Amino acid sequence: MVNNPNSPFADKAALCDWLNQFTHPWLVHEWADTPGLVHWQGDQAVIITLPFAASSVADALTDWIADQQAQQIATDLNVSVKVRVTPLAANDKPLLKGVKNLLVVSSAKGGVGKSTTAVNLALGLQALGARVGLLDADIYGPSVPMMLGAVDEKPSSPDGKMMSPVLAHGLYTNSVGYLVPADNATVWRGPMASKALSQIMNETLWPELDYLVVDMPPGTGDIQLTMAQQMPVTGAVVITTPQDLALADAIKGVNMFSKVHVPVLGVVENMSYHICSACGHHEAIFGTGGAERMARDYAIPLLAQVPLHIQIRQDIDEGTPTVASSPDSEQAQAYIELAGRVASRLYWHGQPVAEQISIKTL
Numbered sequence: 001m002v003n004n005p006n007s008p009f010a011d012k013a014a015l016c017d018w019l020n021q022f023t024h025p026w027l028v029h030e031w032a033d034t035p036g037l038v039h040w041q042g043d044q045a046v047i048i049t050l051p052f053a054a055s056s057v058a059d060a061l062t063d064w065i066a067d068q069q070a071q072q073i074a075t076d077l078n079v080s081v082k083v084r085v086t087p088l089a090a091n092d093k094p095l096l097k098g099v100k101n102l103l104v105v106s107s108a109k110g111g112v113g114k115s116t117t118a119v120n121l122a123l124g125l126q127a128l129g130a131r132v133g134l135l136d137a138d139i140y141g142p143s144v145p146m147m148l149g150a151v152d153e154k155p156s157s158p159d160g161k162m163m164s165p166v167l168a169h170g171l172y173t174n175s176v177g178y179l180v181p182a183d184n185a186t187v188w189r190g191p192m193a194s195k196a197l198s199q200i201m202n203e204t205l206w207p208e209l210d211y212l213v214v215d216m217p218p219g220t221g222d223i224q225l226t227m228a229q230q231m232p233v234t235g236a237v238v239i240t241t242p243q244d245l246a247l248a249d250a251i252k253g254v255n256m257f258s259k260v261h262v263p264v265l266g267v268v269e270n271m272s273y274h275i276c277s278a279c280g281h282h283e284a285i286f287g288t289g290g291a292e293r294m295a296r297d298y299a300i301p302l303l304a305q306v307p308l309h310i311q312i313r314q315d316i317d318e319g320t321p322t323v324a325s326s327p328d329s330e331q332a333q334a335y336i337e338l339a340g341r342v343a344s345r346l347y348w349h350g351q352p353v354a355e356q357i358s359i360k361t362l
């Protein structure tokens with residue numbers, strides 16, 4: 001109960017009622033009532049902490065409050081809005097040391113744009129104010145070093161045991177591609193591939209990260225299943241393309257995660273429609289409606305429809321992914337929007353864990 005007679009609100013519930021008038025697609029109805037988000041001791045200082053990558057929401061909320069105060073509402077309060085990502089429980093496994101949330105990006109078949117999406121999604125989370133790592137676990141086609149323009153980099157190992165990730169475009173990254181030339185990795189099979197994978201998974205010394213995005217090998221076989229089972233995964237995103245066959249495969253991907261109790265956040269339809277680089281015209285070259293139908297029939301959220309755009313391919317081939325090179329473009333905004341949806345769904349459907357007990361070694 002707040003007893004300050006000068007306060008515009010009788011108590012915290014009244015303060016939260018006021019804040020709940022601010023709405024955003026990434027916030028739930030009556031978001032301000034969520035424990036831990038609004039701090040107010042009854043004095044003039046109110047601190048709002050958004051618990052997932054959402055700096056654009058923080059900016060919009062700050063503007064809304066300024067607007068309200070310009071209308072003489074709550075003028076006595078000094079409200080600050082910040083983002084601090086909350087660690088979430090991951091299928092009963094202890095979190096990776098330093099990593100608050102582990103997000104896997106997967107596809108049932110190769111070539112659908114899984115790595116391109118993983119890289120731009122990681123950069124999108126970063127654009128929303130998070131500290132992000134990217135683990136390239138695609139041992140058969142480790143493309144992350146090339147996509148980040150870091151093929152000549154190598155992780156350092158100050159203690160001769162653990163690897164320090166390579167920093168590229170602000171992302172902390174590791175990949176078997178840094179350890180062996182990309183051409184060799186594609187011929188790896190069985191034990192060699194598993195050994196390389198367990199090495200980068202267990203011997204990387206991640207700094208404090210809000211999100212670690214893992215680019216999985218394509219497919220729904222044993223190796224993917226084992227990985228999904230062994231990692232402390234907070235949520236999975238499945239990438240597909242609009243063709244009927246790819247959509248049918250995406251269901252396999254969703255089912256694989258369900259088997260090992262990993263929550264699937266939803267599906268991304270990549271190359272959903274073509275944007276002409278000359279005139280900006282949108283054309284649905286593979287037809288429309290398939291992903292929406294699948295989402296409806298199988299109750300899987302459709303997280304984003306990413307356009308097919310020549311610039312996405314050119315940027316990533318040059319090692320400067322679109323979200324890093326032209327963050328204001330329509331294509332980059334599609335990835336940033338995806339990142340916000342992923343981060344918000346992860347939080348609102350997740351189970352927060354206390355930070356001091358969450359950080360354990362695997």
Ligand SMILES: Nc1ncnc2c1ncn2[C@@H]1O[C@H](COP(=O)(O)OP(=O)(O)OP(=O)(O)O)[C@@H](O)[C@H]1O
Pocket residue numbers: 107109110111112113114115116117138141143218270271306307308309310311312313314316317
């Ligand atoms: N939305 C897009 N617009 C234009 N080009 C794209 C888009 N998404 C992916 N690409 C291009 O398609 C090709 C395949 O993409 P990518 O390597 O990301 O697929 P993948 O599913 O990770 O493949 P793999 O199974 O080999 O790992 C790349 O050349 C990439 O630049």
